[in-house]
Amino acid sequence: MSSEQKAVAAVAGGMSGEEWEDHRPAVFGVAYRLLGSVADAEDVVQDVWLRTTGGRLEGVDNRRAWLVTVAARCAYDLLKSARVRREEYVGPWLPEPLMTGPDAAQPVLVDESVGSAMMLVMEELNPPERVAFVLRDVFGLDMTRIAGVLDRSPTAARQLASRARRRITKARDVGEAGIVAPRAEREQVLRTFRAAYECGDLEGLVRLLDPEAVYVTDGGGEVFAARKPIVGGRRLAEVLLRMGRRWRLDNVELVEVGGEAALLCRREDGSVHSVDTVRLRGGRIVAYWRQLTPSKLAHL
Numbered sequence: 381m382s383s384e385q386k387a388v389a390a391v392a393g394g395m396s397g398e399e400w401e402d403h404r405p406a407v408f409g410v411a412y413r414l415l416g417s418v419a420d421a422e423d424v425v426q427d428v429w430l431r432t433t434g435g436r437l438e439g440v441d442n443r444r445a446w447l448v449t450v451a452a453r454c455a456y457d458l459l460k461s462a463r464v465r466r467e468e469y470v471g472p473w474l475p476e477p478l479m480t481g482p483d484a485a486q487p488v489l490v491d492e493s494v495g496s497a498m499m500l501v502m503e504e505l506n507p508p509e510r511v512a513f514v515l516r517d518v519f520g521l522d523m524t525r526i527a528g529v530l531d532r533s534p535t536a537a538r539q540l541a542s543r544a545r546r547r548i549t550k551a552r553d554v555g556e557a558g559i560v561a562p563r564a565e566r567e568q569v570l571r572t573f574r575a576a577y578e579c580g581d582l583e584g585l586v587r588l589l590d591p592e593a594v595y596v597t598d599g600g601g602e603v604f605a606a607r608k609p610i611v612g613g614r615r616l617a618e619v620l621l622r623m624g625r626r627w628r629l630d631n632v633e634l635v636e637v638g639g640e641a642a643l644l645c646r647r648e649d650g651s652v653h654s655v656d657t658v659r660l661r662g663g664r665i666v667a668y669w670r671q672l673t674p675s676k677l678a679h680l
Contacts, residue, residue: 395432395443403444406519407451409489413514414455415462416475416499418679424454448519452511452529459507470601472609474669475499476676477655481636490639493518496657496669499638501551505544512537513544561660566641567634569660574632574643577624582617589613590666595620600673616668644680652677 407428411421428451440446466473480490492498493514502510508530515521515529527537561569569588576584595616599605610616624645631646635655643656655677659667671677 399443400429400432403447405487405489406444407447409494410448410451410514410519411455412478413493413499413502413518414452414459414510416503417462417676418476418478419675420458420462421455424451424458427454445521445525448515448521449525449529452515456507456511456529459510470599471605471607472596472598473503474596474598474671475503475638477637477642477657477671477680479635479637479680480639483635491518492639494638495640496638497659497667498548500669501548504551505547508532508540509544509547512540513548516541517545563641565663566658566660569663569665570634570641570643570658573665574634577620578632580621580624582614582621585617585620586614588665589616589668590661590664593664593666593668595668595670597670598673598676600676602673602675605670605672613665652680655680 404425408421408425411424412418415421415424428447431450432447475496478488478494479485480488480494488494493502502513505513511530512526515526516523523534523537523541526541527534530537530540532540573585573588575581576588591613592611593613593616595606595610597605610619631648631650633644633646635642635644637655637657640657642658645653645656647653653672655671657669657671658665
């Protein structure tokens with residue numbers, strides 16, 4: 381649909397194209413946080429957009445809340461089926477990289493809930509818990525709306541949000557999703573890491589990795605990737621350098637993914653090989669996540 385067609389359709393539905401663009405980041409944001417997939421979130425955005433063209437917004441006072449609620453309902457249905465698919469997923473699952481900052485194709489709502497660490501913790505929540513947490517703690521919706529999305533009572537919805545919040549707090553306490561390192565520190569560590577990687581400096585990489593660092597790769601069954609996490613800073617550094625030589629990954633860019641500095645690796649022909657995100661503690665990398673699945677990188 382062209383921008384002109386969207387504008388006409390939006391006016392017919394009681395929402396201007398400009399107003400839709402103002403709310404679109406929230407619609408996409410709730411869908412991505414629930415699904416962990418850029419492609420699926422875009423499908424939800426399109427579905428919500430089509431619903432705005434039917435003249436259903438007359439008398440809607442809080443249009444942002446209405447749009448977020450509709451997006452959450454669509455995403456909730458997808459999330460329940462996605463959980464079934466992920467039980468059959470080949471190897472570890474990592475979220476689809478969400479480009480933010482200057483690399484983003486369009487405006488994106490950014491906070492810690494779109495970072496890799498938090499997305500992985502939220503993946504451990506069941507669908508109702510995840511919906512309740514995202515709608516309440518991230519988007520600030522009232523329990524009546526959340527209960528409607530989940531087809532539960534407001535009391536039950538509140539309990540789900542509280543249970544999810546406790547699980548996330550516990551994950552923060554044990555370091556699975558701790559406070560995000562300051563931007564300057566994160567960028568400095570990754571710049572130094574990239575320089576050591578491009579020079580093949582094994583010891584330089586080892587110094588930047590925690591001795592118990594964990595390396596997780598997601599190939600989705602589409603490309604070769606380790607089926608189990610690799611543990612140990614030196615072992616991780618050796619694997620990265622070996623893979624770099626094999627694929628000739630000499631073009632590594634510092635980008636922003638989920639509001640955090642990350643590394644994008646390209647092959648000699650310029651195609652994207654992987655997107656790497658990390659978790660830091662005490663200035664060293666304690667978790668290194670590499671997204672390799674071509675279908676999850678296609679939008680880049």
